Amino acid sequence: MGKIQTEDVYEILKNRIITLEYSPGQVLNEADIAGEFDLSRTPVRKIFEQLKNRKLLNIIPRYGAQVATIDFRYMKSVFEVVRELEGFAIRLAVERITDEDIEELENIVERINNYDIENEYKKIIIDDENFHRIVIQSSDNPCLIEILFDLHMHTERLWFYSQQELTDLNMFHDTLADVVKAIKARDVVQAEFYSKKHTDDFVNLIKKELL
Numbered sequence: 001m002g003k004i005q006t007e008d009v010y011e012i013l014k015n016r017i018i019t020l021e022y023s024p025g026q027v028l029n030e031a032d033i034a035g036e037f038d039l040s041r042t043p044v045r046k047i048f049e050q051l052k053n054r055k056l057l058n059i060i061p062r063y064g065a066q067v068a069t070i071d072f073r074y075m076k077s078v079f080e081v082v083r084e085l086e087g088f089a090i091r092l093a094v095e096r097i098t099d100e101d102i103e104e105l106e107n108i109v110e111r112i113n114n115y116d117i118e119n120e121y122k123k124i125i126i127d128d129e130n131f132h133r134i135v136i137q138s139s140d141n142p143c144l145i146e147i148l149f150d151l152h153m154h155t156e157r158l159w160f161y162s163q164q165e166l167t168d169l170n171m172f173h174d175t176l177a178d179v180v181k182a183i184k185a186r187d188v189v190q191a192e193f194y195s196k197k198h199t200d201d202f203v204n205l206i207k208k209e210l211l
Contacts, residue, residue, distance in 0.1 A: 003038065004037050004038070004039075006039070006043045006046065006047060009033075009037050009039065009043075009044075009047055010047045010050055010051070012037075013028075013033070013047060013051060014051060014054070014056060014153065017051070017056045017057070017067055017068075017157065018056075018153055018156050018157045018160065019122070019157075019160055020157070020160045020161065022067045023067065024067055024068065024069040024070055024161075025066060025067060025069055026066070026067045027063070027064045027065065027066050027067075028048070028057070028064065028065045028066070028067065029064060030044050030045060030048070030064065030065065033047075048065045051065075052065075054150065054153060055068055055074070055154070056068055056153065056157075070157070070158060070161055072206075074154075075154060075155075075158055075206075076203075078151055078154050078155060079155070079199060079202075079203050081151060082148065082151050082152070082155060082199060083196050083199045083200070085144060085147060085148055085151075086132070086135075086136070086148060086195055086196075086199065087192045087195055087196050088139075088144065089135060089136050089139040089141070089144055089145075089148060090135055090139075090179070090183075090191045090192055090195045091188050091191070091192055092138075092139035092140065092141055092144075093135050093136075093138035093139050093183065093191075094182075094183055094186055094187070094188045094191050095186070095188075096138055096139065096140045097134075097135075097138035097183060098138070101134050101138055102180065102183060102184055104134060105131060105134055105135070105176075105179075105180045105183070106180055108127045108128075108130055108131045108134075108176070109131075109173060109176050109177045109180055111123075111127055112124055112127055112128070112169070112172050112173050112176065113169070113173045115127075115169065117167060117168075117169045118167075121163050122160075124169070124172055125156065125159045125160060128159070128172055128176070129152065129156050131176055131179075132148075132152060133149075133152075135179075135183075135195075136148045136149065136152075158206070159202075162205070162206060171201055171202070171205070175194050175195075175197050175198040175201065176198065178190070178194040178197075179191055179194045179195055179198065182194060
């Protein structure tokens with residue numbers, strides 16, 4: 001097995017932050033990370049800088065790298081942008097998505113419907129993100145894809161942060177099922193409506209439970 005690549009370590013650390021394996025405010029030690037992945041400290045420093053640029057880490061001089069806390073004011077701005085850009089992405093996807101990808105969206109909705117929200121919450125979030133990833137990629141617009149993937153790092157992290165507040169599986173299942181129906185019908189208006197409703201439902205819950 002070859003030496004792990006810097007890009008792989010970046011993805012691993014990013015995923016640990018998003019899924020809260022590294023909790024908000026936790027300090028990451030450069031030497032510990034270097035030792036874990038058998039890297040020198042220079043590439044670890046570069047990875048920390050990349051994570052900082054994605055607003056997932058804060059670099060504090062003479063202190064270290066600290067996992068960014070959840071900034072609800074910033075998240076409000078994220079959701080405002082995601083709501084509109086994902087609406088645009090789904091309009092493009094309605095025209096460009098393959099039958100195979102539509103089938104996978106249907107499979108995701110079916111899996112979500114059968115999950116136990118208390119014990120399989122992580123699987124629900126991951127499949128919800130897989131749903132969004134397929135729709136976004138199906139827009140076939142590289143610029144839009146790049147922007148939305150960056151923003152979804154933060155929305156996914158907030159899903160994990162909000163775990164105890166989310167107890168209604170229908171919040172995931174129903175609107176996503178409606179999105180798929182609209183996509184299959186090639187109904188741009190309805191697909192965008194339900195995509196935005198999915199975002200709005202989550203934002204309203206966050207406002208109610210966490211703010």
